[in-house]
Amino acid sequence: xxxxxxxxxxxxxxxxxxxxxxxxxxxxxxxxxxxxxxxxxxxxxxxxxxxxxxxxxxxxxxxxxxxxxxxxxxxxxxxxxxxxxxxxxxxxxxxxxxxxxxxxxxxxxxxxxxxxxxxxxxxxxxxxxxxxxxxxxxxxxxxxxxxxxxxxxxxxxxxxxxxxxxxxxxxxxxxxxxxxxxxxxxxxxxxxxxxxxxxxxxxxxxxxxxxxxxxxxxxxxxxxxxxxxxxxxxxxxxxxxxxxxxxxxxxxxxxxxxxxxxxxxxxxxxxxxxxxxxxxxxxxxxxxxxxxxxxxxxxxxxxxxxxxxxxxxxxxxxxxxxxxxxxxxxxxxxxxxxxxxxxxxxxxxxx
Numbered sequence: 001x002x003x004x005x006x007x008x009x010x011x012x013x014x015x016x017x018x019x020x021x022x023x024x025x026x027x028x029x030x031x032x033x034x035x036x037x038x039x040x041x042x043x044x045x046x047x048x049x050x051x052x053x054x055x056x057x058x059x060x061x062x063x064x065x066x067x068x069x070x071x072x073x074x075x076x077x078x079x080x081x082x083x084x085x086x087x088x089x090x091x092x093x094x095x096x097x098x099x100x101x102x103x104x105x106x107x108x109x110x111x112x113x114x115x116x117x118x119x120x121x122x123x124x125x126x127x128x129x130x131x132x133x134x135x136x137x138x139x140x141x142x143x144x145x146x147x148x149x150x151x152x153x154x155x156x157x158x159x160x161x162x163x164x165x166x167x168x169x170x171x172x173x174x175x176x177x178x179x180x181x182x183x184x185x186x187x188x189x190x191x192x193x194x195x196x197x198x199x200x201x202x203x204x205x206x207x208x209x210x211x212x213x214x215x216x217x218x219x220x221x222x223x224x225x226x227x228x229x230x231x232x233x234x235x236x237x238x239x240x241x242x243x244x245x246x247x248x249x250x251x252x253x254x255x256x257x258x259x260x261x262x263x264x265x266x267x268x269x270x271x272x273x274x275x276x277x278x279x280x281x282x283x284x285x286x287x288x289x290x291x292x293x294x295x296x297x298x299x300x301x302x303x304x305x306x307x308x309x310x311x312x313x314x315x316x317x318x319x320x321x322x323x324x325x326x327x328x329x330x331x332x333x334x335x336x337x338x339x340x341x342x343x344x345x346x347x348x349x350x351x
Contacts, residue, residue: 028281200261292324295329
């Protein structure tokens with residue numbers, strides 16, 4: 001395991017004062033930061049990668065990530081999600097989590113720390129991550145049928161590894177582990193009902209995500225999207241669903257429980273294509289090479305790491321972030337005639 005440099009101990013000291021609350025020009029307060037800590041991935045999922053191209057963007061040092069994240073936290077970020085690529089490929093991941101777990105928000109609260117992973121390496125890392133202070137865990141899992149799963153990932157043996165990682169996470173004390181499933185019509189949409197049973201049987205939160213135009217080989221079409229309305233209808237035909245209130249105003253998923261087993265298992269549906277939730281967006285992203293993306297579908301990036309390389313002070317970094325957030329888009333334009341696919345695909349942005 002890599003050791004966190006001593007210099008980070010100084011960098012991670014919380015700065016005095018609060019320059020300003022992160023708010024965009026549309027009145028939305030930004031509280032959630034998603035940070036890609038590597039562009040590498042050990043899967044080649046068909047809805048994400050071509051399977052022929054690997055990492056395309058650099059990754060930063062531990063000290064650089066921590067300094068950039070601290071600038072966001074000093075402006076009121078409350079939730080930090082580490083993503084990729086595949087974040088578990090970083091040797092220093094547990095050290096990064098341990099550092100972040102010791103930080104406090106301007107209000108004095110602990111950060112809500114989460115990771116999104118494909119789960120392939122999770123079995124051996126679940127307990128160390130829990131011990132380090134990780135709050136929440138999301139595993140990408142696009143089928144509960146082994147052959148379908150491996151057809152999605154294009155990696156033999158992947159299903160057993162991911163299932164073992166989920167079991168290890170539950171044993172480590174992660175409650176209500178979330179499972180993310182991206183649905184593609186004609187490819188894995190036959191898994192909807194099986195996932196609903198899986199959620200209840202395993203007491204997991206399964207979240208279906210509408211396929212978005214963020215794939216590396218640009219094959220997305222509207223016809224491939226399995227909508228929220230269809231998913232709810234299909235599950236309701238076999239299991240009794242009951243709507244649940246959102247955990248927060250800016251929550252992306254529509255939540256449903258099972259009315260005959262309340263509190264056991266949950267289904268969520270994230271529907272950015274058919275029922276966009278841009279109006280309450282509280283998120284901002286930092287790519288593995290240190291660029292701010294104000295929206296998944298943005299065609300503009302703000303190079304925060306370059307500012308740091310050129311000698312920017314912590315105050316300078318905060319001012320740069322404030323200016324970038326002010327330019328956050330009001331909404332995406334999927335399905336509209338003038339929609340332009342973003343300059344990076346999902347794997348190179350960070351989930």
